[in-house]
Amino acid sequence: MSAAPILSAMAGGALGIAGVVVVSFFLLFHTAMATLLVSALPELWRQWDLTDDEALAPIMRSEALPTVSVVVTGRAGRLWTTATLRTLLALRYPRHEVVLVHDGEASGFLRTLIEHFDLYQVPPAILVSVPTGPVRGYYRSRRHGKLFVIDKPHTGHADDLNAALNASRFPYVLTMDVSTHLEPQALTRLMRPFLLGEPVASVAGTTRVGHGAHATAPQEVVAGVPMRLLDGVQAVEQLRDRIYVRLGWNRFGGRLPDGGTVMLHRREQLLELDGYRTGVADPERDLVRRLRAALRGRLATAVPTLPDAVAWRLAPERLRLVAEHRAMGHRHRIEELLAWRAAPDASAATTGKRAALVLAVLTLAPVMELLGYLLLVVALLRDGPAAPFVALFLLAVPGYAVLLSLWAVAFEWASAGTLRSWRDVARLCVFAVAEQLGYRQRIMWARLRATGAAGVYLSGWRRATRAGHGPSLTCRPDA
Template structure:
C-alpha cells in the first residue's frame, strides 16, 4: 500500500502541476484578450476599411464555397454572399460531386448558363467537368467537379480564382455584409506581410434569418447548441486573440478564412489527406515562411462575423468533435519536427508544444486526473475535504473561464441583447462543467483510438439548413 500511496503522490504532483500550468496559460490568454480586444475596437474607427471600400487599389477577393449535398442551405448562403459590401470580389461555388440537387437549385435561383472558366494547373485536383456563370450576376460562378472532398474542392476554387486573395467558407455559413471588408483589414493595413486572416464564427441556431441575413440574434433553445455558444466564445475571443499577439495562430476556421492566393499555391494548397485541412494549411504556411526567414503575419480579427449551424444532437456533435481531434492529431504528427524547434520561433517553441500537451493530450490527462482523484480518495490517500476541494477548484476554473469569455463578448460586442439570454449563458457556464466537459473529453479520447485505427472521413451531420433555424420560444 505504501508503494501505491507513493505512486499516487508522484502522479498527483505531476497532474496538479499540469493543470496549474494550463490554467495559468488560460489566465494569461484572458488578460491578453481583454487588452487586445479593447485596443482593436477603439482603433476600429480609425481603420482603413471604409477608405479602402472606395479605393481602386483595394485587392480583389475570390470567395470559395465548397459544396457537397448542400441543397438545404446553398441558395441562402449564396444570396448572402452576393450582397457583401466589398469593392471587388467574385463568388465561386465548387460542387464536389453532390448527389442531391445542389446544382439544380443554384441554376434555378441564379439562372446559371454554361461558360468556360480558366483553371490554373497550380494545384492538382479531381477533374472539373463543367463550369457555369450566372446571367443575373456575372460575379457568380459554379464549378461542377468529381468528388474529391472538401480540401480538393477548395483547391479547385483556388486554381480558378481570378483575384489575389481567396476567402474559404463553408457552404452552410452566412457572413455579415461588412465581414469581408473587416476580415481584410490587416491585409489592407499591411499587404506585404499579412498572408492569412480569420474572423469569428458565431452560432445561428435559434436566431431569425431573412434573405441570407441574421436579423435577430437569439440564444438557441437546444441545450447542446447553447453549450457550443460558450465554447465558441472561449475559442475565438480568448484563445485566438492570444495566439495572434504572438504571431503563432495555428487555426483559422474552415468556415471563414482569407488567404493570399499565391502563398496557398506555393505551399501546395489544402491537404486532401487530413480531416483538419484548415489547421494544416495554417501550420504549413507558418513553416514555409519561418523556414525561409521571411517576415509574415497570420491574424485573427474579432469583429468580422460568420454565422453557422451547429449540431443539436449527441450523435452529430460526437462525430464532429472526434473529427476535429483527429484533424488536430494528423496535423501535429505531420509537423512533428517543428514541435519545440527554435528555428520556428514562438510558433515552434510555444504554440505547437501547447497544442500537443494541452489540446491533443489534454483529454487523456483530464480523464486520468479525475480517475486518479477518485482512486486516491478510495484508498484513503486523499481526505474527503481535499477531495471535495479539488473537484470544486477544477469546476471553478472552468466556470471562471467561461464567464470571462462571456464578459468579453458582452462588454465588447453584445450580440445577444436580451438579458434573459445572458442570464441563461451564465447558468450554462456552470452547468457545462457537470457532464458536458467530461463528455467532450470522452469523445476526444475515442478520437485517439480512431487515429490509431487510421480512421478517415468526415462522417455525416444532420442539418435543418441554416435558413430554417428560426427561434422557438424559450
C-alpha cells in the first residue's frame, strides 16, 4: 500500500480538525462578545439621565454639587491644546477647575498658553502629597480663574498625573488626555453614580470617534459620525469593543480602562494609594487594579463604564498609526498575562483568574485568525470556493464580527442619541462591513508582530516603553 494516500488522508484530517478548532474558537469568542452585549442591555435601560429630569434641573446648576478637578495630560499641538482648554473651561458644571500639565521641553508652547490665557507664574501653593519629578513652574490665568497650568520636564505619564493630583483641589478628579474632547454635559453625566449614591469606587466614561470640523480648523472635534472610511471603521470598532462590550462587563465587576478612557475618581482614594505608580505601561489601568484590590471587601468597589456620550476624539489618520496603537495594546496584554503566569499568587490581588483567561483568549485570537486565513487558502486551493470550511470561516469570523458591529450600531441608535439621521446609521453599517475588508487583517498582522516581538524582545521592550509615554497618537498637527 502506498504511503501517499495515507499521508494525504492524515493531512486532510489534520486540516479538518484545525478548521473545526478555528471556527469553534471564533464562534465561541464572538458569542462571548454577544453575551456581553446582552448583559449591556439592562445597563442601558437602567440609565436615568439627571440632566433630562425637570425636577432635578435646578439641582444640576446648584453650587452645592461636589466640585471636580479636570486633569489634562498628554501631548498635542499648541492650537489643539488651546482648543481643548477652551472647551474644558466652558463645561456646564457649577464649579470645576482645569489642571493642565505642560509636559515637555522648556521651549515648548507654554509661551502660547501664557499669551492665550493670560497666565502668570504663581508660587507653588501646593501640598505635595505624592512625590513627583521636578516642576519648572505653576501658572494661573488672569482671565480664567478655573485654569491652572503645571510646567514640567517630561518624566512619564504617571508623574504628570501625580503632579496634577497634588495640584488639584477638589474632591473628585477627572483624568483625560489632551486629545479628548468633552461634551458640555460630561461632568454632570460622569458624576451621576456619585450623585445617586451608587456604590462605585470610580467611573469610566467612554470616548467616541468623531471627525474634524474642517481642514482649516482640524483642532475642532465634531461629535458625529465620521465621513472618512478609516475614521468610520474605527468609530464602529470603538462602539462595539470599547463601549457596548465594555458596558456588558459592568455586570461582572467592570473592565479595566484602556487608552482614551476618561476616568472620574475620588481624590481621597487616589491619595490613599499614593497616586499613580511610575514604571508601569498604563498608569490608569494599574491604578484601577490597585484600587479594586485595596477596596476589596468594602461596599464601593465597582468601576462601572457609563454608556453616555461624554467624550469624543479624532481617530489616527493613517492605518500604520492605528496598527501601532493596537500592537502596543496587545503587547500590554501579553505583558500582563506573563506577569500573572510568572507569579499568579503575587498578582492575584490585581489580576484574577478570570482576567487572566480573558487576556489569554485575546492574546491567542490573532494567532488563531492567521491560522484560519492559512486554512482558508489551503481549502480554496484544494476544493475551491465550495469547500465547507470557506463558508464556515467567513460566517464565523468576518460575518459574525459584522453582526456584532451592527448590534453595537443599533444600541447606539437606541440609547445614546448621537446618530441624528438614518444616513448616520446607514453610514455606520457600511463602515461595519468595510472593517472586515482589509482593516481587520492589518490589525491582526500588527498584533501578531507584537506577539512575536513580545516573545523575543520582551525584556528590551519593557525598558523601552516603560520610561514614559510617547506623544498622543490621536493628536493632529496644528494648522
